[in-house]
Amino acid sequence: MNTSTSTNVSSSSVSHAQQVMNKLEDFDFPYCDEVTKYEKLAKIGQGTFGEVFKAKHRQTKKVVALKKVLMENEKEGFPITALREIKILQLLNHENVVNLIEICRTKATPFNRYKATFYLVFDFCEHDLAGLLSNVNVKFSLGEIKKVMQQLLNGLYFIHSNKILHRDMKAANILITKNGVLKLADFGLARAFSISKTSQPNRYTNRVVTLWYRPPELLLGERNYGPPVDMWGAGCIMAEMWTRSPIMQGSTEQHQLTLISQLCGSISPETWPGVEKLEFYNKLDLPKGQKRKVKERLRAYVKDPYALDLLDKLLTLDPNKRIDSDNALNHDFFWTDPMPCELAKMLSQHTQSMFEYLAPPRRRVVQQPHAGQPGHQKGMQPSAADGQYHDRVF
Structure with missing residues (x-):
């Protein structure tokens, strides 16, 4: 090919590319409006999932939350994790x-190199539970704690009935409106589940759930799991309603299992039949001779005997024996005075x-305060630089 022909082809391909780009700019997305219809008011969240903004519809003045879909790692197309989240939320x-x-x-x-940024638009909730618990001036009565937990368990009952696992239960993912309606949020790690047949167990990833709320079966490598993973998180959140701080703040998986053993008793085939078959059971140093002391350790904070009993059933080591959402909702805790109140x-x-993101930086609580004086500082997420901490967290 001679030089002039080559130049002609090159310029023609450039003009074709430009035409495609121009068409892209003018392309109409009838079911996906431009985000400019909303005015961003404030940033209210930040994490590995991206950013969340409080925003207002310019015409209707409706206040919403905008969750940015992270596209950095995408060579082309739309992130499969975001598609999964959208599909689940639509269901x-x-x-x-x-x-x-x-x-x-x-x-x-x-x-933006012709790469659009996408936002999920949600109804706005004024608070998250982590933000509320980090504020010493927010005081929950026993009836109000019951209402929080009743709504949380109602949400879990609904998603589990629809064969969805949340897989990231923590106080920061529990939203509460100014009218006191609780909403399970952040389904970025959620997935559909099925009851596995004996011959073919499920092979889900166990690298889910924030460390401090991660159940022992995931820490030990279980990949064939179900709704009990969310119920453990519900137990951690319930205890936090009184302690005002995450109750087990491990810095590594090993440390987290140590804290769990110190509270819930040693992990062994006697208390948890079949646990010895899990991948990491023999690879990790599991404390021996630990007695179960869930009620004993939490009694300094939780005076209600029914609350202690429900906590004990939620923080059960063996997922097959852990209480499910249906039975938890029928527990005497919700049906004795004081009744759940708005x-x-x-x-x-x-x-x-009040959001965790907007709360002032807090140091983690590592000593148990005097009975009746629960610590109120909210622990921050552990990182590799956190160093060593006392094993007594609350």
């Missing part, structure tokens, strides 16, 4: 599950939104 329509309104995008232009009145005293 789940319940008062105690966060509501996905729509998906919005930025316009593809030369300035949160709206208590929350009306607090006009500022």
Whole structure:
């Protein structure tokens, strides 16, 4: 090919590319509006999942939450994890599950290399539970704690009935509106599950759930798991309603299992038949001779005997014996005085939104305070630089 022909081909391909780009800019997405219809008001969340903003619809003035879909690692196409989250959220329509309104995008232009950014648009909730618990001025009565846990378990009952696992239960993912309605949020790690046939066990990843809320079966390498993984997280959150701080703040998987053993007793085939078959059972140093002391250790904070009994059943080592959401909702804790009572009145005293992201930096609690004086500082997420901590966390 001579030089002039080559130049012609080259310029023609450039003009063709430009035409494609121009078409892209003008392309109409009838079911995916531009995010500019919302005005961002404040950043309210940040994590590995991306950023979350409080925003307002420019015309209707409706306040929403915008969750940015992380696209950095995508060579092309839409992240499969975000697609899974969207599909699950579209399936789940319940008062105690966060509501996905729509998906919005930025316009593809030369300035963003024709790569649109996508946002999930949710109904706005004024608080998350971690933010509320980190504020010493927010005081929950026993009836209000019951209402929080009743709504949380209602949400779990609904998603588990629809064969969905949340897989990231923690106080920061529990949203509460100013009217006191609780919503399970952040389904970025959620997935559908099936009851496995004996011949073919499920092979789900065990690298899910924030470390401090991760159940012992996942820490020991279980990949054939189900709803009990969320129920363990519910137990950790329930205890936190009194301690005001995550109850087991491990810095590594090994440390987390040590803390679990010190609270829930040694992990062994006697208390948990079949545990010896799990991948890491013989590879990790599991404390021996530890007695179960869930009620004993939490009694300094939790005075209600029914609450202690439900906590004991939620924080059961063997997932096959751990209480499920249906039986938890029928527990005497919810059916004795004081009965669950609405949160709206208590929350009306607090006009500022409370989110973990907006709370001041907090040091972790490592000593047990005097009985009746629960520590209120909220622990931060552990990192490799955290160093060593006392094993007594609450």
